[in-house]
Amino acid sequence: FSELNQELLEELKVEIAKGDLEEIKLLVTDLEANEEKILHHGKRADAIVKGMLQHSRSSSGVKEPTNINELADEYLRLSYHGLRAKDKSFNASMETDFDEKVGIVDVVSQEIGRVILNLVNNAFYAVSEKKRRLGELPDSALSSMYKPTVWISTKRTGKGIEIRVKDNGTGMPDSVKDKIFQPFFTTKPTGLGTGLGLSLSYDIVKSHGGELTVTSLHEGEETGEKSYTEFVVFISG
Numbered sequence: 001f002s003e004l005n006q007e008l009l010e011e012l013k014v015e016i017a018k019g020d021l022e023e024i025k026l027l028v029t030d031l032e033a034n035e036e037k038i039l040h041h042g043k044r045a046d047a048i049v050k051g052m053l054q055h056s057r058s059s060s061g062v063k064e065p066t067n068i069n070e071l072a073d074e075y076l077r078l079s080y081h082g083l084r085a086k087d088k089s090f091n092a093s094m095e096t097d098f099d100e101k102v103g104i105v106d107v108v109s110q111e112i113g114r115v116i117l118n119l120v121n122n123a124f125y126a127v128s129e130k131k132r133r134l135g136e137l138p139d140s141a142l143s144s145m146y147k148p149t150v151w152i153s154t155k156r157t158g159k160g161i162e163i164r165v166k167d168n169g170t171g172m173p174d175s176v177k178d179k180i181f182q183p184f185f186t187t188k189p190t191g192l193g194t195g196l197g198l199s200l201s202y203d204i205v206k207s208h209g210g211e212l213t214v215t216s217l218h219e220g221e222e223t224g225e226k227s228y229t230e231f232v233v234f235i236s237g
Contacts, residue, residue, distance in 0.1 A: 001034040001041075008034070048184075048196065061108030063208075068105050068112075069098040069154055072163055075113050076152050079120040092127050097153035102161050105237055107208055112233075115201040115212075116152075119165040119231045122197070123150040125188070126169025126229060133170070160210070160236035171218035171227030180214060210235040 008031050015023045076094060083090050127148030134146050151166040172180065172187075179185045183199040205212040216229040 001037045005031055005034050005038075061111055063106045063108055065104045066107050066109040066112070068102050068107075068161060068163065069100070071109060071113055072096075072098065072116055072152055072154055075116040076120050076150075079117055079124060083121070083124055090124070090128055092124055092148040092150055095149060095151045097151070099153075099155045101156040102154045103156070105161055105235060107235065108204075111204045112208070112235075115204050115233060116163065116165070118197040118201050119233075120150060120152065122231075123165055123167035123169065123229070126167045126171075128169075130169045130227070160234055163233040163235075164230060165233075166228060166230040168228050170229075172214075172216040172229055173218045176218075177214060177216055181212070205233055205235070208235050 008027055012024065012027045012031075015027060073096060076096065080092070080094060127150060131146060131148050147168075149168050151164070153162075153164045153166075155162045155164070176187055181199050181202040183196060185199075202212045211232075211234045213232050213234070214229065215232075217227050
């Protein structure tokens with residue numbers, strides 16, 4: 001796009017010399033459109049590079065006693081208010097179920113917080129995308145019947161703790177589930193996802209000696225029923 005703009009600027013000089021105002025306006029419009037694309041893709045490249053650096057660097061964080069329930073609640077609300085700040089029309093229900101027995105766990109709180117934030121962001125995206133798709137169907141009543149919801153829960157098991165993030169969004173077909181933790185794989189439109197969030201989250205959980213898994217059902221999308229996605233973060237201890 002930068003190369004195209006160089007050519008357009010040469011054309012612009014010629015048209016200015018001619019005094020052709022209409023052609024000048026058209027060229028300026030094209031220049032503006034290309035500049036927007038340069039900015040958009042530049043930001044995307046920036047996000048990809050930052051994500052790659054996060055992938056490649058070894059964790060310098062120190063594990064510290066962390067209240068997992070407070071951490072989960074904090075990042076859930078951080079995600080929601082962050083998305084609301086970007087898009088005032090965004091809305092979804094949040095439901096929490098925190099097990100008091102989870103208590104304090106030794107983790108790198110900033111990194112586990114990043115995992116929770118990423119999972120919740122994805123969940124909110126899935127429910128808003130489903131709401132949008134249902135709204136485009138001929139029978140718009142389906143959209144009003146659907147209640148976008150994100151659940152986050154914690155539980156202590158015999159082997160450790162679980163953090164679950166579930167949504168009643170679009171769900172994922174098996175072909176997507178098989179690739180979801182691969183670096184650069186994303187189902188989001190160009191510019192909305194780098195494909196690094198889940199792979200980074202996977203690495204963070206693994207570095208804590210834990211496991212990140214996903215279950216999902218991709219059906220009944222037209223009726224607003226059944227489809228869901230649930231990520232489970234397991235950390236031993």
